[in-house]
Amino acid sequence: MTRTYISRHPLEDLLPLEPGIRAVDHLDIPRAMAIAAVMAMDGEEAAVAAGLAASGDVQVRFTGPGEWLILSQSETPEELHRNLSLLLAETAYIVDQSDGRIVFRLSGPNVRRILAKGIASDLHPAVFEIGTSSNVLCGHISVNLARTGENEFELIVMRSFAVALFNDLRVMGREFDLSADFSAQG
Amino acid sequence: MASLIHCPHCGVRPKEEFSIRGDASLVRPDPEASDEAWNDYVHIRSNPRGRYREHWQHAAGCRRWLVVERDTFTHEVFSVADAASAAREAGR
Numbered sequence: 001m002t003r004t005y006i007s008r009h010p011l012e013d014l015l016p017l018e019p020g021i022r023a024v025d026h027l028d029i030p031r032a033m034a035i036a037a038v039m040a041m042d043g044e045e046a047a048v049a050a051g052l053a054a055s056g057d058v059q060v061r062f063t064g065p066g067e068w069l070i071l072s073q074s075e076t077p078e079e080l081h082r083n084l085s086l087l088l089a090e091t092a093y094i095v096d097q098s099d100g101r102i103v104f105r106l107s108g109p110n111v112r113r114i115l116a117k118g119i120a121s122d123l124h125p126a127v128f129e130i131g132t133s134s135n136v137l138c139g140h141i142s143v144n145l146a147r148t149g150e151n152e153f154e155l156i157v158m159r160s161f162a163v164a165l166f167n168d169l170r171v172m173g174r175e176f177d178l179s180a181d182f183s184a185q186g
Numbered sequence: 187m188a189s190l191i192h193c194p195h196c197g198v199r200p201k202e203e204f205s206i207r208g209d210a211s212l213v214r215p216d217p218e219a220s221d222e223a224w225n226d227y228v229h230i231r232s233n234p235r236g237r238y239r240e241h242w243q244h245a246a247g248c249r250r251w252l253v254v255e256r257d258t259f260t261h262e263v264f265s266v267a268d269a270a271s272a273a274r275e276a277g278r
Contacts, residue, residue, distance in 0.1 A: 134197070
């Protein structure tokens with residue numbers, strides 16, 4: 001028997017179909033994003049880090065020594081995997097995570113006060129600079145947190161935790177009337 | 187319990203992100219060693235008051251094993267090092 005699998009976002013039932021009113025503090029959820037996990041082979045950590053730094057239009061997120069998550073908005077998962085394989089041939093292991101991880105984009109003037117309700121790490125602008133990324137604990141869920149702008153953070157979470165994290169973020173942001181929607185650019 | 191751990195890869199983190207395995211000073215006996223040596227290695231632990239070296243895993247962060255040296259009485263943390271490099275230094 002053949003089955004047709006339909007790609008479905010885990011938050012599809014929890015978010016309205018039509019975009020609502022956007023508050024100053026907003027949670028933006030991209031529907032689809034190409035994500036790949038990269039792990040450097042033994043002794044190749046520096047070479048892979050240099051290769052990724054030169055790779056241009058992808059975003060590189062630190063998850064551990066010699067391990068990264070690579071995000072791309074413009075490429076399909078297959079393209080991202082192929083481009084990374086060409087770039088990092090014989091120096092790294094690459095695994096597609098596009099269906100395995102969900103991205104949350106949190107922005108607004110109160111973003112640090114919202115995140116402080118779940119994350120115990122220091123997110124002061126002088127400490128957690130733009131471009132910094134790291135795995136942190138948000139409540140009881142391990143997420144990859146990255147600062148992408150002045151008051152803009154991105155959280156990457158495993159798909160099965162996405163609903164729980166979404167509910168947590170809603171509660172954390174309720175004081176500031178946090179709004180949530182799927183991303184307009186798809 | 188020491189509440190802030192300075193992970194060498196991630197920076198200062200709360201202890202909730204870590205899981206603790208226990209004594210880091212144990213050395214695995216030879217496979218042919220006596221039953222007493224193996225019994226000691228597997229089951230017998232001291233419960234020191236004072237300085238203690240432990241294996242901690244940064245489970246919610248970089249997922250690396252660390253060697254944390256801390257004081258079980260004053261909660262002071264003396265050093266945190268990556269367990270792989272600590273083992274390499276010890277020649278294991």
